[in-house]
Amino acid sequence: MPFGVRRTELVILGVSAGAFLALSLLFATAMWYLWRESIAAEAKVVGRLASTLGARTEAMILDTRNLLETFDELPYPRCSREHLQALQDAVIARPYVRAVGYFRAAERTCGVGFLQARNVKPPKADRIYESGVVAWWPSPHTEVGGLQLFLMRYGDHDAAIDPRVLIDLGPLEHRQAGLWVEKLRLTAAPADAQLPRPDDVPIGVTIDRAAGRVVSRFSRSGVLPIDIVAIEPLSSFWDRHVQTLAAASGAGLVLVAVWTYGLMRYTRRQLSPASLLRRALARGRIHAYYQPTVELATGRCAGAEVLARWKMKNGDVVEAASFIPVAETAGLLPDVTRAVLDAPLGELREFLRESSGFRLFINLSAADLDNPRFSEWLDRRLKSSGVPARAIGFEITERALVNTDAARDTIRTLRARGHTIAVDDFGTGYSSLSYLSSFELDVLKIDKSFVDAIGTESATSHVIVHVIEMARSLGLRIVAEGVEREDQARWLRDHGVDYAQGFLFGPPLPSADFAELASRRKEAA
Amino acid sequence: MHRALWRPGMVVATMMVLGGCGSKDRAVVTPPAAAAEPAPQPAAPPMPEPAPPPPPAPRAPAVLVVKPGEFETTWAARRQTLVGAGRRVSPDEIGYYMDVQQARLQQIGGHWLSVIRKGHRVQLSLPGRWSFKVGSAELSSTAQSALSSVARVLADYCLSLITVHGHTDDSGDPAFNQALSERRALAVAKHLVSEGVALDRVLVVGHGAAKPLASNASEDGREENRRVELQVDPLTDTSLVPVRRPDLQVRQSPVRRPDL
Numbered sequence: 001m002p003f004g005v006r007r008t009e010l011v012i013l014g015v016s017a018g019a020f021l022a023l024s025l026l027f028a029t030a031m032w033y034l035w036r037e038s039i040a041a042e043a044k045v046v047g048r049l050a051s052t053l054g055a056r057t058e059a060m061i062l063d064t065r066n067l068l069e070t071f072d073e074l075p076y077p078r079c080s081r082e083h084l085q086a087l088q089d090a091v092i093a094r095p096y097v098r099a100v101g102y103f104r105a106a107e108r109t110c111g112v113g114f115l116q117a118r119n120v121k122p123p124k125a126d127r128i129y130e131s132g133v134v135a136w137w138p139s140p141h142t143e144v145g146g147l148q149l150f151l152m153r154y155g156d157h158d159a160a161i162d163p164r165v166l167i168d169l170g171p172l173e174h175r176q177a178g179l180w181v182e183k184l185r186l187t188a189a190p191a192d193a194q195l196p197r198p199d200d201v202p203i204g205v206t207i208d209r210a211a212g213r214v215v216s217r218f219s220r221s222g223v224l225p226i227d228i229v230a231i232e233p234l235s236s237f238w239d240r241h242v243q244t245l246a247a248a249s250g251a252g253l254v255l256v257a258v259w260t261y262g263l264m265r266y267t268r269r270q271l272s273p274a275s276l277l278r279r280a281l282a283r284g285r286i287h288a289y290y291q292p293t294v295e296l297a298t299g300r301c302a303g304a305e306v307l308a309r310w311k312m313k314n315g316d317v318v319e320a321a322s323f324i325p326v327a328e329t330a331g332l333l334p335d336v337t338r339a340v341l342d343a344p345l346g347e348l349r350e351f352l353r354e355s356s357g358f359r360l361f362i363n364l365s366a367a368d369l370d371n372p373r374f375s376e377w378l379d380r381r382l383k384s385s386g387v388p389a390r391a392i393g394f395e396i397t398e399r400a401l402v403n404t405d406a407a408r409d410t411i412r413t414l415r416a417r418g419h420t421i422a423v424d425d426f427g428t429g430y431s432s433l434s435y436l437s438s439f440e441l442d443v444l445k446i447d448k449s450f451v452d453a454i455g456t457e458s459a460t461s462h463v464i465v466h467v468i469e470m471a472r473s474l475g476l477r478i479v480a481e482g483v484e485r486e487d488q489a490r491w492l493r494d495h496g497v498d499y500a501q502g503f504l505f506g507p508p509l510p511s512a513d514f515a516e517l518a519s520r521r522k523e524a525a
Numbered sequence: 526m527h528r529a530l531w532r533p534g535m536v537v538a539t540m541m542v543l544g545g546c547g548s549k550d551r552a553v554v555t556p557p558a559a560a561a562e563p564a565p566q567p568a569a570p571p572m573p574e575p576a577p578p579p580p581p582a583p584r585a586p587a588v589l590v591v592k593p594g595e596f597e598t599t600w601a602a603r604r605q606t607l608v609g610a611g612r613r614v615s616p617d618e619i620g621y622y623m624d625v626q627q628a629r630l631q632q633i634g635g636h637w638l639s640v641i642r643k644g645h646r647v648q649l650s651l652p653g654r655w656s657f658k659v660g661s662a663e664l665s666s667t668a669q670s671a672l673s674s675v676a677r678v679l680a681d682y683c684l685s686l687i688t689v690h691g692h693t694d695d696s697g698d699p700a701f702n703q704a705l706s707e708r709r710a711l712a713v714a715k716h717l718v719s720e721g722v723a724l725d726r727v728l729v730v731g732h733g734a735a736k737p738l739a740s741n742a743s744e745d746g747r748e749e750n751r752r753v754e755l756q757v758d759p760l761t762d763t764s765l766v767p768v769r770r771p772d773l774q775v776r777q778s779p780v781r782r783p784d785l
Binding site: 061062065103104105106121122123124125128129130131132133134135153154155182223224225 | 614617618619620621622624625626627628629630631632633642681682683783784785
């Protein structure tokens with residue numbers, strides 16, 4: 001295609017790249033969103049875990065504190081059987097209380113539970129509350145049998161609490177978690193977990209890429225401030241969410257590919273010559289140009305061949321030879337014919353009505369001939385414009401004639417109405433003389449290649465003589481095409497050719513220029 | 526002779542440290558003359574006896590009132606005497622001993638008594654306004670009942686030396702203020718002793734207006750300066766444990782802290 005091929009490719013490339021970019025951006029946004037969702041999901045899980053842990057811890061602390069208060073109010077003599085029984089009952093009822101002791105001043109006098117043998121006296125209390133509650137957070141000083149206890153004393157009793165029971169491992173999955181009360185570490189799971197302090201971690205879920213882990217912190221401020229810090233290796237976090245992410249990215253990539261491919265296909269079709277031609281037809285960009293046909297004897301302008309021209313948006317004019325093959329393969333030839341027929345009936349109407357003996361030749365394709373509705377349409381158009389049928393002739397290529405009964409009928413009909421039928425490009429096909437004679441024809445147009453050969457020694461130069469003789473024998477008038485030199489015109493005139501067209505007489509012209517040339521030639525005659 | 530008389534007393538005291546000291550306090554309160562005859566008290570009852578201790582004697586044992594200038598040396602000497610008599614807290618238990626004692630004082634003190642911790646020392650402060658009438662050394666009934674509770678705790682935690690400091694504002698005659706501060710501190714000390722705190726654990730010192738907490742220029746400041754302070758120091762061998770532990774928390778924080 002001579003027209004806009006490179007531009008078309010560039011447009012397709014540009015559109016595809018743009019679409020790919022836009023979709024990739026969309027895809028990236030979606031991935032980012034999913035990633036955020038994964039983090040939000042993590043925050044939800046750990047948040048729920050933290051709120052359970054926090055509530056449980058607070059309940060445990062308050063319960064212990066109240067328990068100690070009730071112990072001081074027991075009506076039994078201290079260290080009596082009833083007293084110890086009451087303590088025992090309370091310890092057994094609570095999974096986290098390991099022991100309860102009764103003290104006189106700083107000395108444990110009696111008690112129940114598992115810590116009978118040893119007096120635990122940490123050198124420094126972590127908290128002494130206004131109310132008189134003393135609390136010792138788990139430390140080596142509160143360790144008994146390898147277990148660091150949380151101790152609480154109020155009044156004359158103390159309780160030893162096993163903080164491990166606060167965090168159950170089940171819901172943690174791959175996480176490690178720690179529990180801080182009043183910013184003091186109460187417990188962790190596993191016990192030796194290396195966890196950052198709550199104050200070193202922002203609240204919520206944080207991706208700590210440097211350390212390759214996901215750090216979550218949730219804080220709760222009830223009676224006492226409670227912090228929960230959970231860490232998880234980035235790899236296991238990734239493992240948990242990778243399925244969603246992978247599925248989403250797979251779907252996303254497929255979507256991008258399909259979309260890009262579809263858009264490319266669509267764009268290619270939109271920018272294909274056929275589509276462009278279809279659009280040009282719809283928008284009236286196919287124009288008629290007129291190339292004069294001159295009577296060789298007189299030099300009078302006896303008619304013209306109507307040629308289709310595509311005036312592109314950028315001002316370029318594309319010749320019929322360039323787009324007729326496209327129209328042919330796309331089945332658009334009838335539309336081109338129609339456009340080319342419509343044009344003169346509009347712009348040259350007056351001229352055609354007034355000039356008798358003037359004849360416009362319009363090229364018909366095999367598709368036109370096969371279409372039975374063509375002649376009806378033509379008839380209607382001629383009647384509405386008032387142009388007589390004899391003013392319009394049709395050129396049919398030798399190849400289009402090699403055809404069917406329908407074509408034969410159309411030709412007969414047209415001829416019956418008064419249209420002149422010419423056989424175009426004669427000599428380029430393989431039709432024999434007898435075959436040609438089976439059609440009802442009026443004019444034979446000699447192809448430019450024969451005219452070019454005039455005055456040369458080539459083999460073709462002799463053929464034209466025979467063509468002329470043959471046309472005469474069939475009673476056909478002859479039009480020579482592509483006459484460019486005066487000597488060719490002379491030769492043709494001398495050999496009895498009636499009409500000629502070519503650059504010698506005038507190129508294909510727009511209607512206005514042609515009308516002017518035709519009237520000048522008339523005068524010349 | 527004198528030494529020999531004391532020996533059984535020391536044995537008794539040592540046993541008390543091991544088994545709680547409610548009764549031992551009373552035993553020590555017993556004047557040396559009386560201590561010679563009854564060595565019968567070792568089988569201590571589990572609870573402190575509410576019974577008032579010594580029978581009135583012609584030379585009734587009195588709480589030692591110390592002049593401010595002699596306070597440091599007297600305090601150190603008394604402390605050494607008690608520690609030397611085996612009444613001491615094991616060095617690695619001091620922290621626990623004072624922690625739980627402080628908690629107990631806070632528990633009973635309520636809002637009336639402010640409890641401050643400085644190292645191993647627990648300091649109680651009685652505001653003058655609620656404790657005494659103006660210019661008088663007579664304890665109000667509120668103060669008496671509050672001090673009775675304090676006395677019970679101090680009697681339970683018997684391994685400490687208690688110093689009662691009297692303070693006044695600077696209005697009026699300095700000599701009168703000095704005397705008033707002394708009499709007020711003494712009134713507090715006597716009440717403690719009457720509620721079972723061993724006599725030899727208590728020292729009294731009056732400072733007059735010499736150690737104001739706040740400026741005496743305002744009524745609020747004077748109000749704050751009129752007070753009686755009780756310093757409770759654990760009895761321990763100072764060569765082993767420094768009296769002050771800098772890392773220990775100081776209570777009385779201005780920010781409101783969570784409470785249980």
